Amino acid sequence: MKPIQVGLMADPAAPTELAHRLCDLKPPGGTERAAWNIEVVSEPFSMGSEDVDTALARLRDHARDHEWDVVIGLTELPFRDEGDGRYLLAETDQGQRAAVLSLPALGGVSMHRRGRHAVRALVSGLDGTAQDGHGEPLPRFTNRFRLLLGMVLANRPWLLVPGLKSALVAALATGAVATINSTVWLLAGSLSPWRLLVAMIASIALVVGWLVIDGGLWDRAEDNSDGAKERSRLYNTSTLITLTIGVVICYLALYIVNLVWALFVLDPAVMGGYLKVSLDYGDLFVLTWFVASAATVGGALGSSLESEEAVRAAAYSKREEDRRNKLANERNQK
Structure with a gap:
């Protein structure tokens, strides 16, 4: 079974460090699933924390350049849904198999464990693993206090x-x-x-x-x-x-x-x-x-x-x- 090429595009410093620690991630479901080949690129990909669509567009561009099947952006910047004003933990583009994860929205505590869970859930959802019951759902939103705590600890x-x-x-x-x-x-x-x-x-x-x-x-x-x-x-x-x-x-x-x-x-x-x-x-x-x-x-x-x-x-x-x-x-x- 052909491996799935997964790109982790991370902001410099702490997000990049976390991304490198996630290179051993394996898909849920065991050996019957296609393996994940994970590549990390360290680069600030967002033009502005207020514009999640711009961040997703840049991720899609990098996915084409690197021939990734799935791309996940890891950033230490906050994102906000302009529709209802709630703060985003993650935003996905299912059609383009791209997603962006706001690390501060994880709360700033146990970042490695929470980051692994979040990235696995996002990749599973984008590569189709979650559709057969093996993946775990990931909340889309977070609350302001948790985001603020994550931002302070990230500083x-x-x-x-x-x-x-x-x-x-x-x-x-x-x-x-x-x-x-x-x-x-x-x-x-x-x-x-x-x-x-x-x-x-x-x-x-x-x-x-x-x-x-x-x-x-x-x-x-x-x-x-x-x-x-x-x-x-x-x-x-x-x-x-x-x-x-x-x-x-x-x-x-x-x-x-x-x-x-x-x-x-x-x-x-x-x-x-x-x-x-x-x-x-x-x-x-x-x-x-x-x-x-x-x-x-x-x-x-x-x-x-x-x-x-x-x-x-x-x-x-x-x-x-x-x-x-x-x-x-x-x-x-x-």
């Missing part, structure tokens, strides 16, 4: 930390000096817990806002249509959540380092005698909390980014913009 917010290396160094230096300053001790001791909490939230919000403005990460709708506005809201929400998680990680790292420094170099009894107040080691935790908030703002706003790419990668709109520019350059060179 890998923990990788923002290396991009803020210089800001962290500046913040650590600021915190180290502030920790041994008697005025800072008095100010920290005078603040109530809720004010310290507000200071922490405000410092994180300020840094996130600065990153958005400095990196030009705020997405604006291309027109006044409901679809364009909803797409911008989705992009901006995922960007803000990603940056907030990354900055919180930096804040916690700064707090821990400053706390270790304070415990190592300071004696609360000595500082209390100098300030003529009663202090103990519990006050060091309060001091470090206040210093972390102040140093986060002072260090981050007072220094440049170590790597702007780490921050810009947190925005889906910028990633899509890079894809469009690359595709436009390819067309101009032809």
Whole structure:
């Protein structure tokens, strides 16, 4: 029985990595089914996340060029059904045996397992396996929360930390000096817990806002249509959540380092005698909390980014913009 030629056309980076791990996929139904020969091509294939028809058209073109019987596109971009506004997990063109799968719509958790199931279901449906009862159905739609979670995890917010290396160094230096300053001790001791909490939230919000403005990460709708506005809201929400998680990680790292420094170099009894107040080691935790908030703002706003790419990668709109520019350059060179 002649093998079925299956093409997996994947966006660069994580989708391509997943696609290569799916090369051993076998059709459901065992040996009585035609085998799948899977080929992976890494290339940004979508002109815009809002246009799933364009993505399918590009997939069909690649299928003809590579002589694939079935082609599946794997992308980290979201798709939306313009008819009812729901978010798509996958869209298929049964006649042309092509399908596109939005990986963030899988939820961002257990991506390998979920990706294998989704791709097997799509290929089975397109090569006719599902029609004889061997294939498993795949939902067409997903919900907004699951898609948003997948987008945030695809952005890998923990990788923002290396991009803020210089800001962290500046913040650590600021915190180290502030920790041994008697005025800072008095100010920290005078603040109530809720004010310290507000200071922490405000410092994180300020840094996130600065990153958005400095990196030009705020997405604006291309027109006044409901679809364009909803797409911008989705992009901006995922960007803000990603940056907030990354900055919180930096804040916690700064707090821990400053706390270790304070415990190592300071004696609360000595500082209390100098300030003529009663202090103990519990006050060091309060001091470090206040210093972390102040140093986060002072260090981050007072220094440049170590790597702007780490921050810009947190925005889906910028990633899509890079894809469009690359595709436009390819067309101009032809």
